[in-house]
Amino acid sequence: MSTSTETSGSDRPLDFIRQIVDQDQKSGKHSVPVTRFPPEPNGFLHIGHAKSICLNFGISNEYRGRCHLRFDDTNPSKEEVEYVESIKADVQWLGFDWQDHLYFASDYFDKLYDYAEQLIHRGKAYVCDLSADEIRNYRGTLTEPGKDSPYRGRSVEENLELFRKMRDGAYAEGSRVLRAKIDMSSPAIVMRDPVLYRIVYASHHRTGDKWCIYPMYDFTHCLSDMLEEITHSLCTLEFQDNRLLYDWVLDTLETPCHPRQIEFARLNLTYTVMSKRKLLQLVDEYHVDGWDDPRMLTISGLRRRGFTPNSIRKFCDLIGIGKKQSWIDMGVLENAVRDDLNETAPRVMGVLEPLKVVIDNYPEDMDEEITAQNHPQKPEMGTRILPFSRELYIERNDFMEEPPRKFFRLGPGREVRLRYGYYITCVSYEKDADGNVTLLHCTYDPETKGGTSTDGRKVKGTIHWVSAKDAVDGKVYLYDRLFDVEHPDGDKDVDFKTHLNPESRKILEGCKLEPSLAEIEAGVQVQFERQGYYCLDAVLSTPGKPVFNRVVTLRDSWAKIK
RNA sequence: UGGGGCGUAGCCAAGUGGCUAAGGCACCGGGUUUUGAUCCCGGCAUUCGUAGGUUCGAGUCCUACCGCCCCAGCCA
Secondary structure, three states: OOOOOOOOOOOOOOOHHHHHHHHHHHOOOOOOOEEEEOOOOOOOOEHHHHHHHHHHHHHHHHOOOEEEEEEOOOOOOOOOHHHHHHHHHHHHHOOOOOOOOEEEHHHHHHHHHHHHHHHHHOOOEEEEOOOHHHHHHHOOOOOOOOOOOOOOOOOHHHHHHHHHHHHOOOOOOOOOEEEEOOOOOOOOHHHOOOEEEEEOOOOEOOOEOOOOEEEOHHHHHHHHHHHOOOOEEEEEHHHOOHHHHHHHHHHHOOOOOOOEEEEEOOOOEOOOOOOHHHHHHHHHOOOOOOOOOOOOOEHHHHHHHOOOHHHHHHHHHHHOOOOOOOOEOHHHHHHHHHHHHHHHOOEEOEEOOEEEEEEOOOOOOOOEEEEEEOOOOOHHHOEEEEEEOOEEEEEHHHEOOOOOOOOOOEOOOOEEEEOOOOEEEEEEEEEOOOOOEEEEEEEEOHHHHHHOOOOOOOOOOEEOEEEHHHOEEEEEEEEOOOEOOOOOOOOOOOOHHHHEOOOOEEEEEEEEEOHHHHHOOOOOEEEEOOOEEEEEOOOOOEOOEOEEEEEEEOOOHHHHHO
């Protein structure tokens, strides 16, 4: 499967992780890199995960190594199978292939258990009867060392017996844990006799009720990496301290290989929140319509919104990999889809807020067929037929009663070009009692068919249109950023939800679309000329009643002039 | 006040002691254009958190200071 983007494979400098991978290959430390993407199946993947997926799978593709998909499922109280399926689908949709390397940390529970006993045998782990509160109190603080647990001195035999009884269900949840015996006065808190196993009476989505003790992340992750012979274990910055324990476990167990953990900065985007907890809150409190709401930056939301896998890969490529916590402008993501869709999306015409136009001098019984290009810069994308008739719809904001100088569109007495059609001039207009313009009377110049005049006359403006009697009616959802401030969760004292953008979704009904749009498939992106990129919504559309999602607007320099 | 990290333009980000500090986004000009889109051209850091020091030479090495992030779950 090809997963390269147009922007990769260039002579761009390697990021610091690829430099390491590169050196390790050149030095012969590893013949090929083996990476892994290790999600916990407790929620949906989002754009932040995409960065990690593109990094891990990207490296394995570039260096002909492997990338494993491994579910880090060590906490049965939080994890569910439905998440496993959605995560697999999302990774595949992004264009990556784990081949036959699909793993679950839970597949290693037996081995992990044996390693735990081995640690006990080596005098490096003990069963502790302290309660969770007591353990916390014994741990000390950032500036004060912890105290040894009174159970720290138990014999190997006693620890072994206790640990086996823990496994066999002899004790209540929370009553005992297995702890590593390291150093309660370590300046690194993660090394103060961390918990390795806890008792949890919960059914696991894969192992069912086989176990009532479950290994903790720090014990599981390094050993899983080792068992899979991962060469480079890439994770985010907050695990930097944990690397001490990662290395301790592998070193004291004398394992056959020792993967290198390397940390990089997670993705932060402006105008959104990224934590699973906050995303869940948006869903639970109905601020959005679910995990795949097109405004959500989940992979499923982006997919439904109309983002392409390529645009997301491009984006990840664009932002780079570093160790500095940073905020990427939402505009960079938006720009990545624009760039991608500009290349691939066929152009069509759709009138979002229709204003009716009657061409007074166009014969009532006349119909014409106009040929339009599907992509002006790519003739290979072909052409299509547009019906033309006396009554049309144009965009309401393409007409102004008192247009300023720099407004190139329609106004009383002004002439514009209908894209691929004729030049028309507005001769008069009608208004209702409230002062709303309801109808434009125009005349057309029969000599300008196709959009060019023979006399060399220039018109500045070109507007889109749809033949009234041929138009397809549709709904259009205009999506915008979910939050209206750069850092919605920037202030701990202010609820991030107060910054929800009330205009993040506008629903337009009675939009007039060109006939070709009646047969478009869900998930296929088109450009509504002069407006933006749109995509048929797979969930809300019904036969004959299309619903389009706006993926992103076109750049609009007129908006700046205004 | 302990430990682990990080500071290069408005936002990302190259730079691994030696020619004039890459590139992208954003922004500002100009050109092309039957999408106010795309595309093209040009502009955009005398300076790398600050202050000292080493050196013929420092964004790169040393020292001190300042600022920001992470760590005290039987979460990952």
